[in-house]
Amino acid sequence: MANFREIVFASSDKAISKKIQQQVKVGQLRKIAPRIYTSNLADEPKKIVLRNWYIILSHLFPGAILSHRSAIEGKPVDNQIYLTYSSARNVQLPGLTVHLLKGFDKEIGTVLFFENLYRSAEPRAYLENMEQTRNTSGFPKILPRDMLESKMEAIIRTRGENELNKIRDDARGLLSALEMEKEFEHLSKLISALLSTQPARILNSDVAKARAHGEPFDPDRITLFNLLYDELAGNDFKNYRDSNVTNKSYHCFAFFESYFSNFIEGTEFAVSEAKEIITTETPLPERDEDSHDILGTYQIVSNQKEMRILPESAEHLLGLLRNRHEILLRARVSKKPGQFKDLNNRAGDTEFVDWKLVAGTLKKGYQWYTLLQDPFARACYMMFLISEVHPFLDGNGRIARVMMNAELTSKGMSKIIIPTVYRIDYLDAIRKLTRKREASTYIRMLTRAYAFSASIYGEDLEAIEGYLKKCNAFEASEQYILKFK
Missing domain, CATH: 1.10.3290.10 (Fido-like domain)
Structure with missing residues (x-):
């Protein structure tokens, strides 16, 4: 097996599986996690996993959705990532904690991210980040409120008010399928405050408050x-x-x-x-x-x-x-x-x-x-x-x-x-x-x-x-x- 990719996955095909084991035996591959091998014999496993996280997640959890804060951040942060999947559990890989959340399938308000991995599109992602949740870990699944407001203010600043209104309109179209009426109500109020059509007192971040008061800054x-x-x-x-x-x-x-x-x-x-x-x-x-x-x-x-x-x-x-x-x-x-x-x-x-x-x-x-x-x-x-x-x-x-x-x-x-x-x-x-x-x-x-x-x-x-x-x-x-x- 010459010219290995850096990541090689175990296979149910007996011939491929035998060949992988032979390469492990002669030192051309090494195992870094269950059913995951690498041809990189020098770097630490955590560095290899983080470099190839999207390839690994696409293979291990086909049809999973990069969701909640991870849909907006678009990558692992603090070595953690959230996926909506068919079951709920946490999976520990070298250098990466995968939080699996049971939820709606990839057909509702998502876009293709990489091969078998999807991502919540902006309307769904912002609804997900409006969920009321208790922080039972040091890395909650939703973005901190001031960070979320800053992201939304950046949409106005870089793409215009119409784009933020479009996100709200598209989110409204997902309500029945996602059963997120309360989340939409919170999202709509937040957008209205940013656009100065409702009181700004619900806003937390400085950049959002400045925008609402007509003095946006860089x-x-x-x-x-x-x-x-x-x-x-x-x-x-x-x-x-x-x-x-x-x-x-x-x-x-x-x-x-x-x-x-x-x-x-x-x-x-x-x-x-x-x-x-x-x-x-x-x-x-x-x-x-x-x-x-x-x-x-x-x-x-x-x-x-x-x-x-x-x-x-x-x-x-x-x-x-x-x-x-x-x-x-x-x-x-x-x-x-x-x-x-x-x-x-x-x-x-x-x-x-x-x-x-x-x-x-x-x-x-x-x-x-x-x-x-x-x-x-x-x-x-x-x-x-x-x-x-x-x-x-x-x-x-x-x-x-x-x-x-x-x-x-x-x-x-x-x-x-x-x-x-x-x-x-x-x-x-x-x-x-x-x-x-x-x-x-x-x-x-x-x-x-x-x-x-x-x-x-x-x-x-x-x-x-x-x-x-x-x-x-x-x-x-x-x-x-x-x-x-």
Whole structure:
């Protein structure tokens, strides 16, 4: 028997059975459970079983239905799985406990899952998870209520309200066959609460309650913001007092702050051109919109009074963002300055928060911001919150850095500049936090930018420009690094 599959089942065919026993004897097969053999002689039996669970269940329990919580989860969880079958019992396999429940056959509200194994379709699965049951084990057959609500909210968020209503309609059609009238009543009330057509007081999960109150949020992003908060709250940071305390020095810093913040987003000017735009407050005729971007950014970041304003509530945060964005992009009418996006946006492989979830995600994310005390920690958190939500059609990076530096200015600390030479480090650190959930690189990146920025001071643009050149600040090539004392 060459080229074995990893799983081989015992057979009532005498010839096949004899051949299996011969292979066991010569060490080409080994038994890992009753009537189950494997050609894998190296891995632990539990790993082999879990890797091939659907093949094994299809063979051992033909016609069984992946049901209750397992129908929604679609796989073993905590090494356990529930099947509706012709009899009720528990079967212990290496690494997997199979809970068999006696119930209705595979013809009612199911879909084919794998070979002889079926799965409750969504309408039946949600009815099953409405069953009232006592938890006699550490792994109940129905999903915890908050998890079930979150699953249903995700259907609305990703597929629309009509899809959840369709599940309810299809579940209604199964009532007589499944004898689950009470379960349908519970399901219908839950769906109505999620769709705000009945009171939300029956809801348990935060994401479901937010949906019912008209402020749905992105739960994956909220998990990410919580992770960043945990990393920031557990650290002590060095804070740098702002050396640019005079009106003139603050304006000089603001010039380069505006210059680099736009350059990093692709609005590239020579320093001399940017000086002309800002000192004359006149756009270059051939680059009107780009010039206004420089002017709009500078108008915000050079205004110490404006930069000392921090959000005092979640609603205030939304208003502050819209007001500053309106100033920043006032010349780009097509980008709807001062309005949250009405289309989804992305950068490369990163898709930002859905436009319908912007306000709710910002408000929910604001909660962790209020718990942070350290100015640098708050600046780090605020910058990532705005960048990750990406609430506008354009200008998100610049607004995120404005909000970051407002945190620092309000406490008399040095603002942060991201020079051109540091652009790759900056973007890579944000991507790493977004995609790999690694906050430490992001924090280290901003810590270094903070220390560099604190070394920039003076009341003469040319002198500061000379210092920045020595630091390689204007270099775009990756062969240069940021240098400063």
